[in-house]
Amino acid sequence: MARRRSRHGSRSLSAPARPTAVQRVARRAIVALIIFGLMLVGLVAGLLLLETRPSNESASKSADTRPSDAAHSAVAMFAPTIANVALARGPTPDGMVWIPGGEFSMGALDPRSMDHGGNQAMDDARPIHRVYVDGFWMDATEVTNEQYARFAAATGYVTVAERKPTRAEFPSAPEENLVAGSVIFSPTSQAVELMNHYNWWSYARGANWRHPQGPGSDLKGRENYPVVHVAYEDAQAFAKWAGKRLPTEAEWEFAARGGLAGKPYVWGDEFNPGDKWQANVYQGDFPLQRGDRAEDGFEGIAPVAQFARNGYGLYDVAGNVWEWCSDWYRSDYYARLPAPAGVTRNPQGPPDSFDPSEPRERKRVHRGGSFLCTDQYCTRYMVGTRGKGEIRSASNHLGFRCVMSGKPSSELAPRNARNAVNATKTLDAK
Numbered sequence: 001m002a003r004r005r006s007r008h009g010s011r012s013l014s015a016p017a018r019p020t021a022v023q024r025v026a027r028r029a030i031v032a033l034i035i036f037g038l039m040l041v042g043l044v045a046g047l048l049l050l051e052t053r054p055s056n057e058s059a060s061k062s063a064d065t066r067p068s069d070a071a072h073s074a075v076a077m078f079a080p081t082i083a084n085v086a087l088a089r090g091p092t093p094d095g096m097v098w099i100p101g102g103e104f105s106m107g108a109l110d111p112r113s114m115d116h117g118g119n120q121a122m123d124d125a126r127p128i129h130r131v132y133v134d135g136f137w138m139d140a141t142e143v144t145n146e147q148y149a150r151f152a153a154a155t156g157y158v159t160v161a162e163r164k165p166t167r168a169e170f171p172s173a174p175e176e177n178l179v180a181g182s183v184i185f186s187p188t189s190q191a192v193e194l195m196n197h198y199n200w201w202s203y204a205r206g207a208n209w210r211h212p213q214g215p216g217s218d219l220k221g222r223e224n225y226p227v228v229h230v231a232y233e234d235a236q237a238f239a240k241w242a243g244k245r246l247p248t249e250a251e252w253e254f255a256a257r258g259g260l261a262g263k264p265y266v267w268g269d270e271f272n273p274g275d276k277w278q279a280n281v282y283q284g285d286f287p288l289q290r291g292d293r294a295e296d297g298f299e300g301i302a303p304v305a306q307f308a309r310n311g312y313g314l315y316d317v318a319g320n321v322w323e324w325c326s327d328w329y330r331s332d333y334y335a336r337l338p339a340p341a342g343v344t345r346n347p348q349g350p351p352d353s354f355d356p357s358e359p360r361e362r363k364r365v366h367r368g369g370s371f372l373c374t375d376q377y378c379t380r381y382m383v384g385t386r387g388k389g390e391i392r393s394a395s396n397h398l399g400f401r402c403v404m405s406g407k408p409s410s411e412l413a414p415r416n417a418r419n420a421v422n423a424t425k426t427l428d429a430k
């Protein structure tokens with residue numbers, strides 16, 4: 001009994017007195033305040049963490065992203081080019097070089113953190129994927145005015161830009177707009193919104209390949225310039241006449257890479273190594289009148305082959321004029337390829353065209369960029385990036401070059417020349 005009392009007594013002494021209703025309410029309020037305080041601290045800490053950790057987008061735009069980061073990604077996503085070693089069968093066609101074909105990694109990384117990478121993510125050039133193409137012959141240069149003139153004289157061919165658009169093609173157009181012509185770059189008198197390319201392109205009646213700047217211009221002294229104002233069918237017609245064809249997008253990229261793998265530029269990692277220009281592009285404020293400073297030696301278009309050739313002996317695969325490829329353009333084509341971990345052999349492109357920015361237009365692929373490319377607007381002089389154009393449209397910065405399927409011979413490139421670049425040098429020396 002005493003024990004029980006004692007217990008009871010001790011419990012009574014150590015335990016607080018039973019709280020009153022007011023005390024209970026106060027205690028609950030304090031607990032609630034503590035929980036609220038902890039949540040607040042957590043929230044603030046989370047926000048601070050987000051503030052100091054850039055998003056993927058801002059990280060890729062950040063100017064201080066270390067090149068080694070980009071290089072690391074490139075190493076992780078691109079694998080070496082494995083060029084075929086067989087030489088071509090038969091004599092070299094005039095003006096062409098042998099592209100040995102082989103396996104390579106196709107596509108482009110987001111260039112925004114790279115040297116002169118510009119501000120576009122180039123989502124349509126990913127995922128980077130493995131492709132094999134057979135060997136083929138390719139024109140060393142863009143097709144020139146002189147070459148196109150020979151074709152036109154021999155065949156009487158009339159290009160799309162030289163034909164009067166028909167009422168059937170444009171049922172609702174006013175009669176005065178149904179005139180033959182093409183699109184010309186028209187520099188602006190003041191800075192304009194760069195999201196709208198209509199700000200610097202205008203339709204010029206009478207502009208066509210014979211009159212690249214409109215009716216007042218001609219080809220005198222421009223024989224060795226690339227032909228321009230050619231729609232897809234105009235390029236195709238030339239190729240057929242010449243016994244050639246237009247390259248697939250995969251052939252074009254394999255050839256443009258010249259045996260290198262994963263490089264942002266046809267010539268390597270830097271845009272302007274040793275301050276030496278490697279391609280005819282645009283320097284200055286785009287697209288202003290007198291904005292092109294021509295530091296590469298050329299304001300506007302240049303004659304072909306004025307810059308160093310690439311590893312396979314091709315000129316101007318970056319810049320000067322865009323080049324038609326035979327593939328339909330789809331922005332999601334790479335993402336839809338069936339075997340991302342495998343090798344796609346001799347891809348011919350998707351069965352149809354789709355550009356989400358202009359879904360009703362039927363477009364084929366353009367490659368290589370032009371004399372108007374600049375990191376202020378469009379950096380598609382970077383190898384692996386993709387362009388596109390409506391198939392009946394032309395302009396004064398769009399041309400093409402052709403390819404011919406070739407047969408490999410039983411003769412192999414010398415063992416010490418079996419990397420792509422050296423093999424090309426050996427071929428050129430023959």
Ligand SMILES: [Ca+2]
Nearest residue numbers: 280281296298
């Ligand atoms: Ca230039």
Ligand SMILES: [Ca+2]
Nearest residue numbers: 316319321368
């Ligand atoms: Ca070009």
